[in-house]
Amino acid sequence: xxxxxxxxxxxxxxGLATAAAVIAAFGGNVKVKVFESLQDYKxxxxxxxxxxxxxxxxxxxxxxxxxxxxxHSVQPKSYVVYDRKGNEITTLTFLHELxxxxxxxxxxxxxxxxxxxxxxxxxxxxxxxxxxxxxYNEDADGVTIHFxxxxxxxxxxxxxxxxxxxxxxxxxxLDDGPPKFAGLxxxxxxxxxxxxxxxxxxxxxxxxxPTRGSNAIYAMLFPLxxxxxxSDTTWSWTLCAHMDKxxxxxxxxxxxxxxxTSVQGIASSGSALQNVxxxxxxxxxxxxxxxxxxxxxxxxxxxxxxRSLDDTTPEQGWGRGRISLLGDAAxxxxxxGQGLCLAIEDAAxxxxxxxxxxxxxxxxxxxxxxxxxxxxxxxxxxxDNASNEEKETYLYKPSxxxxxKTEDTPAVNGSNSSIRGGPRRQQCITTSLQAVACKARASxxxxxxxxxPKHADGIALHKARLCSMTRAHSSSCMRHQPVRNxxxxxxxx
Numbered sequence: 001x002x003x004x005x006x007x008x009x010x011x012x013x014x015g016l017a018t019a020a021a022v023i024a025a026f027g028g029n030v031k032v033k034v035f036e037s038l039q040d041y042k043x044x045x046x047x048x049x050x051x052x053x054x055x056x057x058x059x060x061x062x063x064x065x066x067x068x069x070x071x072h073s074v075q076p077k078s079y080v081v082y083d084r085k086g087n088e089i090t091t092l093t094f095l096h097e098l099x100x101x102x103x104x105x106x107x108x109x110x111x112x113x114x115x116x117x118x119x120x121x122x123x124x125x126x127x128x129x130x131x132x133x134x135x136y137n138e139d140a141d142g143v144t145i146h147f148x149x150x151x152x153x154x155x156x157x158x159x160x161x162x163x164x165x166x167x168x169x170x171x172x173x174l175d176d177g178p179p180k181f182a183g184l185x186x187x188x189x190x191x192x193x194x195x196x197x198x199x200x201x202x203x204x205x206x207x208x209x210p211t212r213g214s215n216a217i218y219a220m221l222f223p224l225x226x227x228x229x230x231s232d233t234t235w236s237w238t239l240c241a242h243m244d245k246x247x248x249x250x251x252x253x254x255x256x257x258x259x260x261t262s263v264q265g266i267a268s269s270g271s272a273l274q275n276v277x278x279x280x281x282x283x284x285x286x287x288x289x290x291x292x293x294x295x296x297x298x299x300x301x302x303x304x305x306x307r308s309l310d311d312t313t314p315e316q317g318w319g320r321g322r323i324s325l326l327g328d329a330a331x332x333x334x335x336x337g338q339g340l341c342l343a344i345e346d347a348a349x350x351x352x353x354x355x356x357x358x359x360x361x362x363x364x365x366x367x368x369x370x371x372x373x374x375x376x377x378x379x380x381x382x383x384d385n386a387s388n389e390e391k392e393t394y395l396y397k398p399s400x401x402x403x404x405k406t407e408d409t410p411a412v413n414g415s416n417s418s419i420r421g422g423p424r425r426q427q428c429i430t431t432s433l434q435a436v437a438c439k440a441r442a443s444x445x446x447x448x449x450x451x452x453p454k455h456a457d458g459i460a461l462h463k464a465r466l467c468s469m470t471r472a473h474s475s476s477c478m479r480h481q482p483v484r485n486x487x488x489x490x491x492x493x
Contacts, residue, residue: 004031005359007145007156009133009169011036013111014327014343015162016118019126021061021351024403028123030359033154035147037132041119045111046188046236046300047224052104053378053395054341057348060400065121069114073107073225079201086204086284095388095396102396106337109225110190110234114340116227133159133168136323143322157359159323160350162343165305167329173320179305179332181255184216186240186335187276189291189299190224193235197221197290204287216242219280219287237291240304241279249279255303272301307332309376317368324364326350331375336384342375349374351403 006022008015011034022032050069059066079092099105119127131151136159137144143159161169165179198221205218219239226234246253253275273296280288309331312318318330327343350367357363381390 001144001153001155003155004033005156006030006032006158006160006354007133007143007154008032008034008160008162010034010161010163010167010327010329011038011041011115011119011127011129012162012164012327012343013115013118013340014347015160016115016122016127017058017061017344017347018160018162018326018350019122020065020118021347021403022354023123024061025351025355032126033156034122034127035131035133035145036127036129039130041112041116043112043190044115046190046238047108047222048111048114048340049106049108049337050114051106051337051341051382051395052102053382053398054337054344055104056399057341057345060348060402060404061344061351062121062404063402065117068117068121069109070107072113072117072227073109074223075105075107076201076222079203079222080198081203081205082284082286084204084206084283086286095391098388098392098396104396107225108222110236111340113225113227133163135172138321138323157322158361158364161319161323161325161329162327164328165332167325169323170318170325170329173323173325174318179307182304182306182334183243184240184304184334185243185246185253185279185301186238186304187272187299187301188236188238189273189294190234190236191290191294191298193223193233194290194293197235198286202287204283215245216240217245217280219283219291221287221290237287237294239276239280239291246275246279249275249281251275251278253301253303272296272299275301304334305332306334309372309379312372314369314372317365317372319364319368322361322364324350324368331379333379334383338378338382341382342378345374345378345400346371348400348403352401355403 008018015034015036019032019034022030050073055066055069058069076094078094081089081092083089094106096105132148133145134148135146137146142155142157145154145156145159147153159169161167161173163169170176201220201222203218203220206215217240219237221235221237224234224236228234243253243255273291273294276299277288277292280291307330318325326346328339330346331342333339333342346367349371350363353363353366353370357366377394381394386394
């Protein structure tokens with residue numbers, strides 16, 4: 001039986017970024033495999049608005065990879081919004097002052113290109129295609145992973161579920177049901193720029209601030225970056241409507257047909273184009289001429305699904321034992337760029353805690369303890385309708401500790417004593433979730449740091465408490481302390 005250190009189920013951007021983060025965290029001295037159900041990577045998906053938080057997380061994993069993202073991307077300068085009659089409502093700029101202040105600004109890159117660029121950065125053989133995890137058996141020393149189609153089982157120290165909306169790993173680990181249908185249906189396609197199309201991003205909706213309620217209906221048209229590195233040649237349109245609007249148009253859509261493995265969808269027939277043209281029949285010809293002229297076989301149609309984190313505490317996390325989740329498998333949300341950005345964040349934060357604690361359950365619990373509240377913050381305050389102040393606080397200010405620094409590169413088993421959370425703390429691992437969570441609070445150095453002066457006192461206090469907790473670690477592991485959240489840093493009271 002093949003033996004590896006870390007197995008990752010799902011070869012989307014989140015799973016691939018996790019592999020890159022693991023390799024960076026251990027200086028390449030690690031055996032990691034990504035198991036992807038697709039036979040290969042074909043063109044898939046639309047464009048993604050890649051925000052500064054995702055960029056900083058990617059930079060922490062691989063700074064050169066971020067530069068390749070930027071090279072192939074398109075950076076929007078403005079976004080003109082019209083109503084359904086074609087009257088201009090407003091022109092939105094992309095926070096140029098924040099870009100100038102922080103050195104990072106949103107850019108658009110194709111989802112397929114994002115996946116391909118990360119894949120190309122990995123060592124050959126990291127991804128095993130046409131391989132889907134069917135089940136696993138966990139014991140005190142590791143996880144035995146079984147696959148569909150009778151492929152040979154694999155033994156790993158940890159298993160990470162990055163397998164999307166309807167994660168099989170989540171069902172096996174938590175069995176807490178599927179994500180909830182958000183009541184929205186989305187259609188998307190890539191198109192070449194055509195004469196008569198605008199040369200700037202545009203949107204059509206009834207209200208300045210789009211709603212997700214029963215009246216929700218909007219359309220967007222924008223350029224996206226491709227691996228050809230040629231601007232303004234590839235564009236994408238995205239149209240989204242509430243289920244009530246879909247029914248009014250006489251379109252049949254079953255939200256319970258949960259076959260979606262990626263929010264990007266896979267085009268398979270021409271019916272999607274027919275459906276979107278019915279739902280958006282009364283939208284301006286400026287957008288509908290573009291939509292109707294699209295190759296029907298390139299149009300995707302799928303529902304949007306979400307997982308509420310309201311009842312998920314850092315202590316509970318989204319994993320158990322030697323299993324954890326990330327990306328849509330952990331915190332599926334409405335696609336606005338933050339689904340991908342949070343997946344990259346997950347990878348960077350997980351890599352950091354693996355660097356501290358080795359391939360152990362402790363690393364997974366520390367990662368979850370830090371990232372659960374962070375995901376809640378980004379979903380609540382990093383969406384399209386958030387204020388500039390919220391975006392600055394939650395998307396521009398946070399940064400991540402780089403994994404690619406070579407000093408103190410840890411051993412895979414976490415035995416390098418120069419890493420915080422080294423051998424002495426490893427001896428404190430127990431099977432009690434409460435004790436493990438308590439231990440994670442005491443020994444975890446957050447992967448994320450804030451540069452906001454507003455939180456400077458909290459950071460100093462956090463560092464002081466970490467030092468005192470380290471000295472008194474054995475006793476602190478034996479009790480469950482109440483916690484409070486200070487910005488993006490969780491402090492024990």
